[in-house]
Amino acid sequence: MESLIDRIYEAALIPEQWDEVLVSLNRIGGGLGTTLFTSSNGPMRWLATPGLYDLIRGMVERGELRENDRHVRALALDHAGFVGDQHLFAPEERLQSTLHQRFLAPNGLGWCAGTLIRPPSGDVLVLSIERLERDGPVSAEVLEQLDGLRPHLARAALVASRLKMEQARAAVAALELMGLPAAMLGRSGRTLAMNNLLGAMTPQVVQDRQDRLQLTNREADPLLATALESLRAAQGTSTRSIPIPGREGQSPMVLHLVPVRGQARDIFSDTLALAVITPVTHGGVAQxxxxxxxxxxxxxxxxxxxxxxxxxxxxxxxxxxxxxxxxxxxxxxxxxxxxxxxxxxxxxxxxxxxxxxxx
The missing domain is CATH 1.10.10.10 (Winged helix-like DNA-binding domain superfamily/Winged helix DNA-binding domain)
Structure with a gap:
């Protein structure tokens, strides 16, 4: 499982690696195929494993992927984890749904293990493992296993969605593409590269010190120090999303640390992590x-x-x-x-x- 988590973070910086991640998730969920797509007002971006690729491509080209009553049910359920069709539809409703009648049943499909991820960036990311009708619903044990991977998927997907699933060719180019305050941190935690958005937050929110990037907030900075030390020691249990309390004239924020692992180091050499700050300006209570x-x-x-x-x-x-x-x-x-x-x-x-x- 730890190797899969490493690949998830690797995929955040090398989008081609999402294919391998989706294949691994598909294997866990016992699916015919797995898809990952964004649901937002902008152009739809999507990936799919070979078993679903032609089906999803056709649906996207015809504009049919947005006709997804399963998606509507999942939004209404508002569950922070993976769910199956058995949680979204009553038995008599499932086979009558538009998605099942028009797209799933004709292809022998009928069950899913899926989740919605809504990062503060505003995108809705949909990951769905599609199972054959004859294989039945996904088990509670498998859903629990997938839930253990979900926080890692959420962090990696946040970065991938901002990169629009295009391969980053260099650290500075990646930071510019993201459109979020971000920096590449070296092995010591020192800033290797910082975009203008994060630079504008210096020194009010962050401080670019000689030893490492620091947070001005005295409560948040020790959490950042601990998280960086944990990444250096290759320990996966430390908090990597750090809250920055708001103050007058400034909304609360969250600093994400996305580890640079595996082949990602070929692009971001001598880099420990990508630091990304997202403001919590959603209005109302976060989902x-x-x-x-x-x-x-x-x-x-x-x-x-x-x-x-x-x-x-x-x-x-x-x-x-x-x-x-x-x-x-x-x-x-x-x-x-x-x-x-x-x-x-x-x-x-x-x-x-x-x-x-x-x-």
């Missing part, structure tokens, strides 16, 4: 899948975080979710630990896009 992807939360922790940010007490959250208050408090404690915050009020401020008190 659970955004929250989960930003902070490596479990689906349950993401739901608790969103509930608290929406103004619910732990007691009300427990009642709504059908669990004990003690369970909610433990999950809330885990959320605070993973986001690097100490107070519930700071969490609310971060997730609502308002300027919160200090961590």
């Amino acid at each position: 659970p899948d955004v929250i989960q992807g930003l902070f490596d939360l479990t689906p349950a922790e993401a739901r608790v975080a969103r509930s608290i940010a929406s103004g619910n007490t732990p007691e009300a959250t427990a009642l709504n979710q059908g669990v004990s208050v003690e369970t909610i408090r433990k999950q809330l404690a885990a959320v605070l630990a993973k986001t690097g915050l100490r107070r519930q009020a700071s969490l609310v401020g971060l997730l609502t896009g308002t300027a919160p008190p200090s961590a």
Whole structure:
């Protein structure tokens, strides 16, 4: 599994590697093929494994990929994880859906394991493992395994979506293409290259020091230092998405560290990570899948975080979710630990896009 995670991060910088990642995910989900596409107002960008390539290409060319009632159901379900058709449709509804009747059934397909990833950039990324009708729905065990990969997919997809799935030819060109404040960090954490957007945030948000890139916020910078050390030690458990609390005149932000691994080092030599800053300016409370992807939360922790940010007490959250208050408090404690915050009020401020008190 660790090698697959490495390939996911490699694909963030070398889009050709997405093909191998999708093949591996397809193998886990027992699918005929797997597809990854963006759903946004701009041109649709997509990838598909050989088993689905011709079908997806035809649907895109005819404008039919947007006629996806499964997608509508998934948005309404608002689940921060992988789901199957059995979660989106009642048994009698599934075979009557437009997607199944027009596209899936004629090709022997009928079941999926899919997820929606909504990074703060505004794109909606759809990953779907398509299974044959005769193979039946994906199991809960497989969905759980895929959920373990989802935070890594979310981070890598954030970068890939901004690169528009075109291969980066050089570090500076990649940073310019992204349209986000970003920098390439060397093995020590020192800035090797920085785009103008991040430069404009110096020194208010970041400081380009001799030893490493630093965050001006005193609560966030130790988290960055720990994450960089973890990447140097090749440890995969440290937080790599770091909240930067807002202040007057500045929205909260999140700094993502995307490891540079495998063949990506052929392009970004002597580079430890790509640092990308995304503002949390969504208006309202961030969706659970955004929250989960930003902070490596479990689906349950993401739901608790969103509930608290929406103004619910732990007691009300427990009642709504059908669990004990003690369970909610433990999950809330885990959320605070993973986001690097100490107070519930700071969490609310971060997730609502308002300027919160200090961590």
